[in-house]
Amino acid sequence: MLWSAPAAAGDRIELGATAESAIAFARRLNPTVAAASLDFDAAFHKIGTAGVLADPTVSLEAWDVNSQGVAQRRFGVNQEIKLWGKYGLERGIAQADASAVKYQGQAIVIDLVAKVVEAHGEYNAAHEAVAVSLEIKRRFDEILALLKSRYGTTSVDQQDVIKAEIEAASAEGDVARRQGEVRSAAARLNALMGRPPLASLARPIGFRTVKTIGLSQVQQLASSANPLLALAGAQTTSAGRSKSLADLNYYPDVNLGAKYIQRRGVADTGVFQAAINLPLQYDAKDAAQRSAGAKLSAAEARNEALRLQIDGQVADTWFAVDALRKVIQIYTSRQLPPSRSSVDNARNGFQAGSSDLSLVFESERRLRAVQLDILKLKVELQSKYAELERLAGGSL
16 A cells, blocks of 8 residues: 555546556555565564563572482572663664555655556557658558559659559558557566556547646755665664664663472472673674674765765756747648648649659658657657656655
8 A cells, every 4th residue: 555555646637648657656566666565564563572571581490409309499480681772772773664665665656657668658659650651651551642643554654653652561560560569668668567468448538638847846855855865864763773783782671580489398489580691702792883883874975975976857847848839849840731732732733744753752851850750759758758757756
């Protein structure tokens, strides 16, 4: 439940139609997410084993055993007790370790979500590329049919028919290649969701919405919600408490005990005892303290290095998203309409006999290149935006 709680949002949409439906399914059934949840479960239950009294020792003694029997029977119990707040530190270390495992699991889930978004973007682009290829094939087939009806089998313009045959065959081959890319993208998406590669998926209904958000806002989210930073913080906390526990090794612990004594012919009596260990191995304790101090310093340094790294990655990714958004807008508004017009003009001119067939094919290829370039840019934008969300610690 820790990892799959947000899944219900995608249940109302057919699987594969949107990135959200794929994300919801992957949260529930991806085995990596399940393993992360079980790791946290194990770390959480381990808290109950830390900071508790050791099992007491119960003893039974028989004294003055001879031919007349046993003169004394002693029943005793001993309990080791740590002082100076050592139990609290041990529990604190276990809690920090469990938090680290939890944040590590959250990082795994967020990374999975980013991969699913990217894979769904490729799946959607593959479907749109098939539609582009089918449309071009349809137009090339129309041109070929027009040429055959216009020239028949005459040798005067047979070269145009041959060109059209070649272009139509190339268009058909491109359709087959794009359809293969759809199946390949579907297999990758199914694998991320923990499904068989050939499992059926709904036709995608479009790319995931890319929201507009300021750089400073993303940086603030990353500093407060990025699970890797939280993981580093939990590891630093654990190292700090381990250092405090190592400092307390110079202070002694106690061992308390009691015995009940039975003797023949004499009233039963009792014995109470208290023992204290002497921490005299200072060299070993000094070494343990220095080791714990070095681990704490290393954890703090890694925490700071990670913070700087994530801050830089957020800026880098944000600028990439902003640039891709602008490039797509430019291509869509300034390249796509003229390319469509060029195709229409070339086709109308060819049908009227005022332009060459090569100009028609050239304009068609140019339009297809622009459309496919826009699809590639949209896939890259989906990938970069997913990376920005991963750095920010969740959906923006």
